[in-house]
Each structure stands twice: as structure tokens, then as C-alpha cells.
Amino acid sequence: MKTAQVIYEDGSHKWYAIVRDASRPNYLIDTNEYLVVAGDDAILLDPGGSEVFPAVFSALSSAFDPRRVSKLFASHQDPDIISSLSMWLEFNPEIKCYLSWLWASFVPHFGGDADTFVSIPDGGMDIIVGSQRLQAIPAHYLHSSGNFNLYDPKAKILFSGDIGAALLPPGEDGLFVENFDRHIRHAEGFHRRWMGSERAKRDWCARVSQLDIEMMCPQHGAIYRGDDVRRFIDWFAQLEVGVLKS
Amino acid sequence: MKQGHGAGGELRRIVRINEEIKSVVATAFKINLMAMNAIFLAKRAGQNALGFGVLSNELRRFATDLQQQMTVLREMTYGSVTTVTGMLKQTQLNRVLERARAEAVGEGRKLIDDFLRDHAEAMLRHEERIVALNRRLTQMIADTAQLVELGSVLARSAKIEAAYGGAFSSSLMQVSSDFEQTIGEIQRSLENLTKHQFQEATA
Numbered sequence: 001m002k003t004a005q006v007i008y009e010d011g012s013h014k015w016y017a018i019v020r021d022a023s024r025p026n027y028l029i030d031t032n033e034y035l036v037v038a039g040d041d042a043i044l045l046d047p048g049g050s051e052v053f054p055a056v057f058s059a060l061s062s063a064f065d066p067r068r069v070s071k072l073f074a075s076h077q078d079p080d081i082i083s084s085l086s087m088w089l090e091f092n093p094e095i096k097c098y099l100s101w102l103w104a105s106f107v108p109h110f111g112g113d114a115d116t117f118v119s120i121p122d123g124g125m126d127i128i129v130g131s132q133r134l135q136a137i138p139a140h141y142l143h144s145s146g147n148f149n150l151y152d153p154k155a156k157i158l159f160s161g162d163i164g165a166a167l168l169p170p171g172e173d174g175l176f177v178e179n180f181d182r183h184i185r186h187a188e189g190f191h192r193r194w195m196g197s198e199r200a201k202r203d204w205c206a207r208v209s210q211l212d213i214e215m216m217c218p219q220h221g222a223i224y225r226g227d228d229v230r231r232f233i234d235w236f237a238q239l240e241v242g243v244l245k246s
Numbered sequence: 247m248k249q250g251h252g253a254g255g256e257l258r259r260i261v262r263i264n265e266e267i268k269s270v271v272a273t274a275f276k277i278n279l280m281a282m283n284a285i286f287l288a289k290r291a292g293q294n295a296l297g298f299g300v301l302s303n304e305l306r307r308f309a310t311d312l313q314q315q316m317t318v319l320r321e322m323t324y325g326s327v328t329t330v331t332g333m334l335k336q337t338q339l340n341r342v343l344e345r346a347r348a349e350a351v352g353e354g355r356k357l358i359d360d361f362l363r364d365h366a367e368a369m370l371r372h373e374e375r376i377v378a379l380n381r382r383l384t385q386m387i388a389d390t391a392q393l394v395e396l397g398s399v400l401a402r403s404a405k406i407e408a409a410y411g412g413a414f415s416s417s418l419m420q421v422s423s424d425f426e427q428t429i430g431e432i433q434r435s436l437e438n439l440t441k442h443q444f445q446e447a448t449a
Contacts, residue, residue: 001324050335054328057257061264061327062320090254090334091261111338 002055004035004063005175007215007223008155012039013132015157016063017223019175021055028052029167031080032219034159035060035069036152038130043071043098044088045150045159046081046219053084057091067092071129073136074099075161075219076144077107086111098127098136102146120148137207139163141200149208156214163204164232165190166221177222180231187221188239195241205237253333256376259442260330263383264323266439267316270390273432274312277397280428281306284404284421291414297407298418301400305425308397312432315390322386326379333372340365380443387439394432401425 001023008015018033033056034045042064048056060066074082074097088095089111099107101119108117124136127150137149142163150159166187177183195201216224216232224232281302288299343365347358404425408418 050331054324054331057331058324058327061261062268065265066261067258086338087331087334090252090337091257093254 002033002052002059004059006063007175007217008157010155012037012130013154015152015155015217016060017175017217018056018059020173021052023055024052029080030173030220032217032221033060034217035064036129036132036134036150036155037064037068038132040068041071041130042069043073043127043129043134044069045073046075046161047072047084047088049080049083050087053087056084057087070095071127072097073127073148073150073159074103074107075139075149075159076100076147077103078144079110081161081219082107083110085116089116100140100144100146100148103144122146124148137211139200139204141195141197142204143194143196151211151213153212156212158208158211158213158216158229160216160218162194162219163191163236164216164218164221164224165194166218168221174222177224177228180224180228183222184232184235190220191236191239192241192243198241201236201239201241205233209233253330253337256330256333257327259445260323260326262442263439264320266435266442267320267323270432270435270439271313271316271320273428273435274309274316277425277428278306278309278313280421280424281309284418284425287414287417287421291411291418294410294412295407295414295418298404298411298422301404301407305397305400305404308393308400311393312390312397315386315393319383319386319390322379322383326376326383329372329375329379333369333376336365336369336372340369384443387436387443391436391440394429394436397429398426398433401429 002018002021004016004018006014007017014037016035018035021030024030028051031048031052033048036043036045057066072088072095085097085107096118097112097116098118098120101121104117104119120136122138122140124138127134127136132152132154135151135153137151139147139149139161141147147161149161164187166183167190168186213229214226216229284302285299288295288302343358343362347355347362350358401422404422405419408415408422411418
């Protein structure tokens with residue numbers, strides 16, 4: 001089963017990382033889900049695939065009342081990101097799903113109707129959770145053509161979706177990056193192949209460099225903290241992407 | 247399961263049970279700390295509070311047993327989430343197949359009928375699993391209620407012992423009243439738990 005670990009806390013404003021499912025079969029890629037709580041309200045970021053729904057739901061329930069999760073945020077349209085949508089809607093038909101306008105008529109194939117989705121325009125938007133104002137930050141073509149990160153200016157946390165993702169081998173799957181040089185080897189092949197646009201990459205690096213980020217949380221792998229955030233942006237900026245072989 | 251109650255409703259019921267379990271776990275943790283303080287207080291009170299000290303030890307054991315019982319209950323509810331998710335998928339698949347059946351003709355319709363028959367059997371197996379899990383959950387809640395009743399008796403006995411506490415009598419009385427009140431909170435949570443569980447058992 002996954003566990004829900006607090007990675008940020010300031011009163012009733014909290015970030016949980018829902019991570020590391022030991023019982024997950026090997027044919028499924030491991031995913032990180034994040035829950036942002038602000039008072040009585042909460043948003044679940046990249047809620048995951050339908051196969052991991054029991055693990056995510058149980059881990060989330062151990063830390064927080066899932067009836068208070070009013071919003072889902074989908075960084076893009078992939079099945080490991082949002083195919084559990086129909087399960088969440090069975091549990092709470094009122095739940096809203098924020099995602100790029102580009103996918104608003106594709107993702108309903110996983111579930112939901114016109115009332116379920118809140119389309120995010122290409123330039124991004126603010127998403128209010130309780131008393132907190134979160135920002136959907138454009139990250140198009142990294143890797144999906146309609147792609148967003150989510151920034152919490154108070155917690156100084158950037159949820160970066162697939163950017164920063166690493167496919168970690170057993171034994172090197174800690175929650176946080178502890179040794180950047182060692183860690184980044186597990187991210188390199190993924191970024192070269194999945195990230196398709198040099199221009200989009202440069203735009204993203206310039207955009208997030210303007211943000212004050214203490215933690216960068218990807219959907220796969222470990223969380224970057226402190227100086228490792230800057231190290232990652234610099235590393236990514238010089239990486240050649242959109243190539244078949246690493 | 248009651249018609250129309252649905253797997254989504256079952257999931258919401260599991261969440262209500264889990265929230266009560268979390269509340270009992272937090273209270274059991276509180277009792278554990280209270281019992282530790284009570285043991286120290288009894289030691290300070292000396293000879294006059296020997297009986298109170300023994301009861302405080304028993305209350306601490308009670309809190310530990312309760313925490314363990316709640317861990318088992320929580321694991322059972324997590325197991326239920328997996329089973330209910332299977333039901334959710336089955337329900338969604340059935341909806342799609344029913345729609346396909348309405349439009350299909352001839353051989354295609356016969357094939358879908360066969361599919362639906364298989365899925366009805368699979369659904370039945372899921373429901374049987376849920377019924378079995380619920381039966382175990384009901385039994386566990388009944389066992390927990392008995393344990394909490396024992397805790398309640400211990401708290402009442404501590405109150406009686408507090409009367410013999412000499413100079414410490416009023417402090418010991420206060421502590422035993424706190425025990426009684428806190429165990430009362432657990433009893434209320436268990437009543438809610440039983441109510442949620444009973445809603446399902448009769449559904």
C-alpha cells in the first residue's frame with residue numbers, strides 16, 4: 001500500500017505526498033500523487049490510474065477525509081495521470097477536474113461530463129483551494145501538448161508533473177533527492193525521449209526560474225529540495241531533448 | 247447490497263467508518279498518555295493509591311489493545327476499498343455493455359448477452375466478498391465494543407479507588423473522571439461505527 005507523507009505544513013495548509021506502492025505490480029509505472037489541503041478544502045494532483053486507485057484512496061484516507069477533496073488537477077491526459085477519474089466521480093459526483101482545454105473532450109472518455117471539467121486556458125489560471133490561491137503554470141509540450149504544472153506561492157512548492165521525473169531502481173527510491181548527480185542519471189533517458197521540444201523546454205526553464213521554489217515535486221521519482229531545484233533547471237536547460245537514444 | 251446503493255455508496259460508507267476509526271485511534275493514544283501520567287501520580291501518592299496504580303496500568307494496557315484492534319479494523323477497511331474498486335470497474339463495464347447491447351443485433355447481441363452473463367457472475371462474487379468482509383467487520387466492532395466496556399469498568403473502578411487516595415484523593419478523582427469521559431467519547435464513536443456498519447449490513 002502507498003503511504004501519505006506530509007512534506008509541508010503550516011497550520012491547516014498542508015502538502016501530502018502519496019508515494020511508493022510496494023504491492024504495485026512491475027508492469028505498472030510507479031506514480032506520486034500529491035494532496036494540497038487548505039482548511040476544509042483539498043485538491044488532489046494527478047490522481048493516478050484506475051489500477052492504483054485503491055492504494056491512493058486508502059493512503060489518502062489514512063491522512064485526510066476524502067469527502068473534503070473537492071478538486072482534481074490533471075497535469076495532462078495520460079492514463080497514469082487521470083484514468084481513475086471515473087472512480088473518484090463514483091465516490092463524489094460533485095468533484096471538479098481541472099485540466100488543459102486541449103483535453104477537455106478527450107479525458108471524458110475516462111469518465112465525467114460537461115459539469116465535471118474546468119478547462120485551463122493555455123496561459124494558465126489561478127485555482128482557489130480553501131484560503132489558498134494556487135497557480136496553473138504552462139508547461140506545454142513537456143511532454144504533452146496541453147500540459148500544466150501547479151505552483152503554490154505560499155508553500156513555495158512546484159508540482160512539476162512529468163518534468164523532473166525519474167525511473168528509480170529498487171533501493172534508490174527515497175522520497176527526496178539526496179545525491180543530485182547520482183539521481184539525475186535515472187532521469188536523463190526519460191527526459192531525452194519524453195520531452196519533445198527544445199523551445200518549450202527553454203520557455204519552461206525561463207518561466208520557473210522566476211518562481212521562488214523550495215520543493216519541486218514530480219509525478220514519478222523523488223522530490224527536489226533547496227539547491228537541487230536550481231540544479232535541475234540548469235541541468236534540464238542544457239539537456240538535448242526530443243531524441244530517440246540517450 | 248441494496249439496489250441503487252451502488253459501489254460509490256459503499257465507498258462513502260467505508261470512508262465514514264474509517265473516519266470513526268481515526269477518531270478512536272486518536273482517543274486511544276490520549277488514554278495511553280493519560281494512563282502514563284496516572285501511573286506517575288499513583289506512585290507519588292504512595293501506599294494510599296496502590297489500587298489506583300494497578301488500574302492505571304490496566305487502562306494503559308486497554309489503550310494499547312484498543313490501538314491494535316483499530317489497526318486490524320483499518321486494514322480490513324483498506325481491503326474493502328480494493329474489493330469495492332473491483333465492483334466499480336465491473337459496474338462501469340456493465341453500463342457500457344448494456345448500452346452496446348441496446349444497439350447490437352443478431353450474433354453481436356448474443357455475444358454481448360454472454361459477456362453480460364459472465365459479468366453478472368463476477369459481480370455476484372464481488373458482492374459475496376463484500377458481504378463476507380462486512381460480517382468480519384461487524385464481528386470486530388462487537389469485539390471492540392466489549393473491550394471498550396472493560397475500559398469503562400476500569401475507569402469506574404479507578405474512580406472508587408481515588409476516594410481512598412488520602413491527600414491525593416481530589417487529583418486522582420479528577421484523573422479518573424477524565425478517563426471516564428474519554429472512554430465515553432470512544433463509546434460514542436463506536437456507536438457511530440456500528441450505525442454505519444449496520445446501514446450496510448441491512449442494505
